[in-house]
Amino acid sequence: MPFFFPPAEWLDVTASLSLPLAAVVGVALDRLLGETPRWHPLVGFGKLADAIERGGNRGHGVWRRIGGVGAWVLAVVPWVALAGCARGQAPRVVGWLIDVLLLYLALGGRSLTEHAERVAADLAAGDLAAAREHVGWIVSRDTADLDESGIARACVESTLENGSDAVFGALFWFALLGGTGAVLFRLSNTLDAMWGYKSERFLCFGWAAARIDDLLNYLPARLTALSYALCGNRTRVKFRAALRCWRRQAPQWESPNAGPVMSAGAGSLGLALGGPAIYHGQIEKRPLLGKGRAARGGDIARALSLVRRGVALWLAVFLAIGVLGELNA
Numbered sequence: 001m002p003f004f005f006p007p008a009e010w011l012d013v014t015a016s017l018s019l020p021l022a023a024v025v026g027v028a029l030d031r032l033l034g035e036t037p038r039w040h041p042l043v044g045f046g047k048l049a050d051a052i053e054r055g056g057n058r059g060h061g062v063w064r065r066i067g068g069v070g071a072w073v074l075a076v077v078p079w080v081a082l083a084g085c086a087r088g089q090a091p092r093v094v095g096w097l098i099d100v101l102l103l104y105l106a107l108g109g110r111s112l113t114e115h116a117e118r119v120a121a122d123l124a125a126g127d128l129a130a131a132r133e134h135v136g137w138i139v140s141r142d143t144a145d146l147d148e149s150g151i152a153r154a155c156v157e158s159t160l161e162n163g164s165d166a167v168f169g170a171l172f173w174f175a176l177l178g179g180t181g182a183v184l185f186r187l188s189n190t191l192d193a194m195w196g197y198k199s200e201r202f203l204c205f206g207w208a209a210a211r212i213d214d215l216l217n218y219l220p221a222r223l224t225a226l227s228y229a230l231c232g233n234r235t236r237v238k239f240r241a242a243l244r245c246w247r248r249q250a251p252q253w254e255s256p257n258a259g260p261v262m263s264a265g266a267g268s269l270g271l272a273l274g275g276p277a278i279y280h281g282q283i284e285k286r287p288l289l290g291k292g293r294a295a296r297g298g299d300i301a302r303a304l305s306l307v308r309r310g311v312a313l314w315l316a317v318f319l320a321i322g323v324l325g326e327l328n329a
Contacts, residue, residue, distance in 0.1 A: 016325025018096055020318035023174060026103030027311060034110030041105055042190060049075050049194055057205040064204035068195070072208050076187045084180040102179030106186035108166030109311065112138075112159065116300050119155045123148055123297030138162070142278040152295040156303045157273050160265035161258050163307035164217070164224040165189050171314055172220035185220075188213050214256055221257035225250075225264035227310035232268025242267035245290055249274075252287040266290020269302055 049071075056071040057064065083102055087095045115138045122131035131151045136143040138158045146154065169189065173181030192213035195206030229242035245267030246260050253259030253274075266273040266289040274289035 017319070017322035019099065019175070019178060020315070020322040022096055022099040022178075023103060023171060023318050024315055025100045026107065026174070027109070027171075027315060029100070029104040030107040030109050032110075033104075034114065035108065042186070045075075045079070045187060045190060046194065049191060053195065053205070057201065061204060065207050068205040068208040071195075071205070072188075072191060072212060075191060076184070079187060080180060080184045083183045087179055099174075099179040103170065103174050103182045106170040106174070106182035108162070109307070112162050112166050112307070113304055116155055116159050116304055119151065120297055120300040123151060123300075140279065142281065145278070148297065149294045152297050152299055153271075153273055153275075154277075155300050156266075156269070156271065156295050157262055157289075159300065159303040159307065160228070160262050163265075163310065164221050164257070164261045167307065167311060168224040168227070168314065169217050169220040171311070172223065173216070175318060185216055188216050217257045221261050224310065225260040227313055228261070228265040228268045228306055231309035231313055232265075232306055238268060238270065241270070241291060249287060249289050253289070254286075263289045265303065265306060266292075268306065269299065271295050271299060 052071045052075050056067040056074075058067060083098075087098050090098060115134070119131050119135045119138075122128075122134055128148060128151070131148075132143045132146055135146070135151050135155050135158075139154045141154060143151070143154065169185050170182045173185040175181075177184070188209070191209040192206075194209075195202050196210035196213065197203075197206060225242075225246050229239050229246070232238055232242060242264045246264040249263040250259035253263070262273060269290065270292035271290050272288060272292055272294055274286050276283050276285050278284070
């Protein structure tokens with residue numbers, strides 16, 4: 001019998017550990033397999049969301065906001081309810097496997113690593129044209145004129161922020177609600193990425209998707225920021241620097257959740273991130289983040305290592321809570 005398919009009697013004995021162990025296995029599957037090359041559920045969900053948006057993004061002002069709320073409910077709630085029913089009505093072992101599968105599908109850690117490592121490899125090879133193209137796959141800013149430091153800065157920022165969105169947020173909601181929570185967070189975050197723009201088309205319609213994602217990510221983002229502070233440099237000086245950057249710089253950032261994550265991550269890595277960037281041909285004046293030197297290509301691996309150490313810390317905490325639950329049972 002495979003190691004990830006424990007007998008029902010074993011799960012009954014270790015009820016407090018079943019969810020933490022499911023988290024470990026889900027993270028391991030994401031690390032080993034990454035996203036499925038074909039038929040990934042999120043691809044189908046994206047097509048469904050596009051169809052819902054085309055049908056519901058009509059009218060003006062408040063009517064578009066109401067349409068956006070209804071579209072979010074229509075896109076997300078049925079799948080969350082289906083996940084909850086599947087987990088609740090399945091036998092215990094099957095429910096555990098469903099949790100593992102749903103978390104695996106909700107995580108994007110391996111995909112984040114592959115994209116960031118591709119940019120790092122381009123920079124190491126001196127191929128700025130390829131690096132500009134590949135970093136453009138993971139950031140929304142214009143990348144055509146970025147130099148090596150600009151590319152590295154954009155990639156490190158994306159790594160830190162997407163570590164929260166693609167990994168830690170899903171783990172947080174999984175810890176609270178199992179696979180159902182992971183589905184809720186991942187679908188909500190996907191809709192924010194699709195609809196949460198401040199363009200004429202999405203300013204009103206995407207308002208609900210953006211606000212709901214902000215709400216769901218509020219606590220996970222701050223726990224991610226704390227993890228970056230704890231897992232960066234082992235010296236107390238760097239830990240305090242990360243907290244200081246978080247406290248002083250995060251309130252200046254437009255996004256209420258990206259600010260804490262990136263400022264703490266930049267402070268922990270000892271890098272200067274943020275600053276002006278070009279979006280859609282216009283220079284956007286962004287606050288500075290962190291403190292230290294400019295980012296270089298080698299810092300991408302450091303940022304990925306910071307995310308991995310944070311994930312290891314979270315899993316260790318999950319398991320420790322499960323063990324304490326068993327001892328007190």
